Amino acid sequence: MLEPAIASRLEKAVSDIEEVMQICQAPSISFGVVHKGEVVLRKSLGLRDVEGQLEANPDSIYMLGSCSKMFTAAAIGHLVGQGKMDWLDPVQKHLPEFDPIGDPEIGQKADIIDTMRHSTGLSDPIGLYLGPGNTILDDDERFVELLNQMPTSNDEGQRFNSYWMYNNGAYGLVSKVVERVARTRFSTYVKENVFKPLGMTRSVVARSDIDDNIANPHVQLDDRTFTKLPRQVLGCEENNPMLAVMGMGASLNDMLTWATAILSAERHEQQCREDEASSDEEGSPASVSNGSSFSSPERPIPNPLKYVSKVRKAYYTRPTKDRFQNDAAYCMGWLRLTMPSSMLGELSFNTMTKPDSPTHMLGQESPQRLAIGHNGGVMGSLSAIWTFPETDSAVVALANGRSIGDAADFAAQILIQALFDLQPKVDIVSWARKERDLTCSWFEDKYLQPWRSKYISNHDIPRRDSSAYAGRYQGFNGTYTFMIVPQSPKKQSETGSQLAIAFGHSYSGTILALYFADTDAYTFFPGSWNRWLVDSMPSLAYESSVLRFKWDETQSRIEGLWWICVDEKPSWFSRVGEK
Template identity: 35%
Template sequence: MQHVAEVQKVCKAPSISIGILHEGKVLYRRSLGLRDVENNLDANSDTSYLIGSCSKLLTSAAVGILAETQLSWKDLISKHVPDFDPVGDPRIGQQATILDACRHSTGLANPNAVFFGPQGALTIKEEDHVALLNALPTSNDSGQRFNSWWNYSNAAFGVLSNVIKAVSGMHFCEFIRQRLCQPLAMEQTLVARAEVLGNNNIAYPYVQMEDGHWAKIENGLTSETYAPGVASMGMRSSVNDLLTFCAAVMNRYDCEKNIHPPQELLHPAKENPLRQISSIWGWWWTRPLDDGFDNNTAYMLGWWRTTMPTSALGQLSYNAIHRREDIIGKNSGSRTLYGHNGVTEGSVATTYLIPSSHSAIVVLSNAAYAGDASDATAQIMLQALFDLQPSVDLVAAVQLSRNERLERHEKMISTWQENRDVSKYKATPDELVGSYIGLNVSRINIVKSDKSLSGLAVVFADQEISRCELEPYNSDSLSYLPMKYDETIARGMIDWDYWTVGIFNFVRQDRDRQQGDIVGLEWKWDEYDYPALWRKE
């Protein structure tokens, strides 16, 4: 565990919890560190962590249960969600299927900064999610993205919660609880706020600040009030529960493929509730990597697949393989691996599954600073489990990833500073104050403040917890981008890795001459999408 302890230190992680299933049996479980820093409480294999996008594994499994008898993977989304009709490309409403939502081929944008606000505020109501989808950008400089680009979108994936509710007649969170978790005795897999508040074994997310103290991060993702967020990245789970789930996935796959003997379930159950695993792993969007290996990498239905050796490990995490020498198992045999990474405000998760040896590796951590402790630890375990050669120094690799991410943040701040000119700022607080509506349902309130140089602050969706002070940036533009990386993480700002994400550009009636009343604000909340307009009420 020495290497894992070193990873914990590099990644500034309060705790890391590990579980390994091999040849069908639980081989190893271990937890290091604290799930609750303030109360000095240790993590264990039943500690419930935020699992971020590993939630997609369970959501796709829920669709698979319904696909057995009540829907088809090729059903149009609009068949079950009639209001789904993105205006940016009419083909999406007319042709996009459940497959497209699962494998991220709808072409819809990924507005994490829009619906996951500062301080853990959920800024979109569940009943407004489809209206939000209908207003999202659908194209880039190369044209429309539908079924021509792989564009990872938590928002588009979240519509599966609407599909599940429409088909089953049950709220998505209740479906996950009754049809998946209860049959598999996954008692620490949580999908509702009340479950989190009533649980005495929670890993709270943290970031270690410059002065050394641990700041607890507010995170409202696990909330039944916004099921699309739970479906895409808002579930909590434990090492034991995810090992149970992985065993059930392999058991069902073996049964569907007539593989004997099949993987056994880890807990007695009348019947494995999972279905259609071979279909979940049978459709994909190819994600080729130029790493010199035939890795057959693709994104399946809520899972990614790759064949080792590969540089695909960590591609969906805070880590990335920067050097060929950091690819594990270059001289070892090939192994097909399924899995996912999860990253959210103050938590990371990694799930690897290798069906050929009935193996699974689950690693959870309650920090998401720069390096990803879960991914690095999972690769350490994978290398040791299969004695992969040549041995790679994965502590050095995660150190490199951590440094690269911090350097990228410094470059972002440098670009922000280069484009700032406060001498051009002439707007008055009175003309900017008001409510602005964009993407059909997103509300941004500009309010007066005595704490900022501009005299203004922003509040998202009328939630005071999301309040951020606004500073003059340029002509008719204000910014609330934190200058320090640890402050960005502490505020719970997810996907804040592009310099325009924290800038509002206000629009006047005569846009070209910048004259007249303020009529709206533009926000470029993603590097790869055009700015969107919020109109002033």
Template identity: 30%
Template sequence: MWSFESPLIKEQISRIKEAFGTPSISCGVLHHGQVIFRHSEGYANVQEGKKADSDTVYLIASCSKAFVSATCAILAHEGVLSWDSPVSNYLPEFVTPADEIVGQRATLADLCSHGTGLAPIDHAVMGFWDEFYGDGADQVAVSARLPVVYDFRSRFLYNNSMMGVAGEVIREVCGKSTGTVLKEKILAPLGLTRTCTSAAEYPADGNVAIGYSVLDDGSVLPLRDPHCRDGSVQAGAGFVRSTVNDMLRWAKAVMDSEKAEARGETPLLPGISFTRCAHRPLVMEDGLGENSYGMGWFRHTLPSRWLSSIGPNSKLLDDDPPVIGKNSPPRLALAHYGEFGGFLAAFYTFPATDSAIVVLANSAQSRGDPTDLIAQALCQELFDMRPRVALDQYARESARRAGLRWSALVREWEANRVPGTRMRNPADYVGTYTNEGFKLAIRVYLLPDSAAAARSGGNNNPELLGFQVNGLPRQTAKLRHYHYDTWTFLPESRDDASRKGMELYLALPYVLLEFKRGHDDRVCALEWDLQGGDCEGPAPGLDSLVKPVRFERVSSIRSYL
């Protein structure tokens, strides 16, 4: 058995970190209510040579959901809102035309436990560089326009937009931003002084991690600070920034409050037990132990193949995921995972032993997730799980498979292309196309010198068109003809995708725009598959259930630009 004083556990952390090329890792372990391990390595800011430590601030992304659910629980305890009242009582604009029942009956509990059945189409609100298309003012109405894929309350379907709506409920009932309420109800009382909900609140000492994309040669590309912040679209889904030390304090407060509630005492976090109990099965299979979801908390009985089931490694290793503790006693873990804007996070709590594990990193999810496997390595060590799983080997395999995704995409792009189809006049497609429900407008335009490029013999498929979404400078791409009336913006390479902010667009449906013609043979619409069958967590049949988003051609751009 290793010990946390032994160099062996740190060596495994280093090997996992290096497998993914992650600039920095910060992690910590709580056991029997006491911090027994802290470790950081690498650079929080590569350009300035700033090393990471346990007080470095990272975006924790979806690990924010537990904070937001706990805020709702406190407000429910105070009588400010109700878990059981329809969300439309607070937000009348939450009207769901795809299924009126959802808008009429969905409660805050349904939103926070991902049970509405509405499709997760993150790319309908978020574009290249993880930049949101809107400022958050319309997010309730936009989220309500998502299509239905599962019957209401029939199964778990992870949906960031619904947590954004939950944040809007808090704003509505309190008359102040979700982040402000979170600070008043949780961060300040618990002394989480280095935890915040936007870059405007970063500590003055500058000990803040920069998010990075990792390129094929191992170099890193710095990214802008994530746009998920207090008041933004999907803020309630992932706007919290925190540190290892603060997250360990948060874990202790959560578990102490659970015990206080069990004793009938008034806890620091009233109602926290309700958010951490099982509300929805994660998967519907026999013989797996518990794998369910509360409100901002996954619940797993270890051993389980569903750890980090919303993380990037779950897709890369779906045929052979690591399963720790196969020969060890069952153990309940309450956890969450996060990925966004060049940051990754894994967070586990073990109520039976007042234990917690937190791992934070500053690399983009497209190359795989070191926090997932480092957290599992720390779980193995903490509870002496048997047999030992060589998680650094899984890290190398995950990173290898991530590297293969680009060549697989190119092969699929080539295999699905119909060769020899005639390109129609590029000017036919020029115009503005809108989707009123999602508040989106796509302007398609001829590139400069496109006529000369079309006549040139040097490139038999030049970029002739460009498009821009909602007039945003960084939401632009150049188009080449694919076949018939379909055009493509497939990047030149995986590194090119990273440099263009398209790392989350490496699936064929995402890189194709299909124009539609009417009876008069004039282009009248375009369709873009912004869901592409891709989602976080298990979702059977989703790829066939969600249709491409349709944009109608219009003569003028609407006021939401």
């Protein structure tokens, strides 16, 4: 029976979440709470489909974004539990083709834990892999080859195991390990060995898992209308690297089931370790099973999850930016921290107001509390899950809108504060308003103004005929290709642009207009708030949208171009053919 005081606080939290939903322009939020191992709250607000006026419910499927990574880690744990691989196996043992050219030591030594704790030192190729409108730009088979070409160093030298860098591509690599070891598709392995045994029937790893009860991703335009975005990333079983990184989906009910199962397995493992320690002290031989649950016939495994404590162990310290300096570290698909901590929102998309100041940090006058969780997001969708092992508690929040701020993160923090009565109380609704206001001014100052100044002020600069730039361009040793193509007369009239860039291997649905920026420089920055919401690439800033072409005077032709696409340094793409 939930304590009346907790029930009252959670009930009041619902109105705050509804207000945050409006501020952050999300059509719906589904959220729930587990406490002492039991679900004590589950609720959905708003519309899963604005066009059809369909209400969200706890069975509606939301895109999970990076919260998919925790299921990828669970798949590895299951394979280790089956004795088919080990955590310290070098990735190259299972994928001999993994051999980054920038640092041979990565291929020789990087193990599974290095990969999932984000310490390989490889740059993240997500900007090359995920395109406008949730489109996937390249195919599954080329993924490892492309990853091998990623930069491995910065100005301080090689980064392997000396530098923490969040890398979506590393989890794509792990999906290929699962496939090689299990001898089946990654999507199939997750479905059969994680989702099905836990009864997670409203979780998605394949297109066929999707039905009409889906919380479609949306953005809200500046006229306050909602636009539905494509959901190509969701259930993309034909591209398992993307599936492992951010392509899974689940309902609120299933995520609450998942949180409960994680906490149960972790608690079971701890109890078994304590029993074995006690047995050792009495002189009895300890018996450990091949799996995380240390099972015996007398102590059955409560669920199929293996090595949960291993997965959620601290592996790479993440320094905090607050006065408390409590422990914080990345695990494998999870972030582990001790509250109060500014790291609670570090992986969220509330980028303008990261909780570095006392104003936005929960529980500064409350007892310390262990929290293990993660945030996720793709265009038009956001997720957050936090677990609290000491009280068998969890908070889940899912949103199908990503325009301004992270509604799922705000909702989760509202619920965490209410559940544990954290003091002093943070006004999270006001915090959300601040995030909204700062985002609007930031976009104007940092994105639109540079674009306008370049695009408008440079109209009088002499320029070459646009046909000089058309052609096929390849980079990263030929593993990534895109096209510069002439716009059709109709598109020229609509966009005011004569050229376009067609991204990726298939070029399907991934074309953006190019605008003159400077001598031999064009930008595909969308040029408006609405187009940025609908068409922007991951982490797209103005500078990373600029293509700087190189003119070869001796041959009177464009030789290639420089583009900032994977890290802070421009990458070279050779022109290999004309359109």
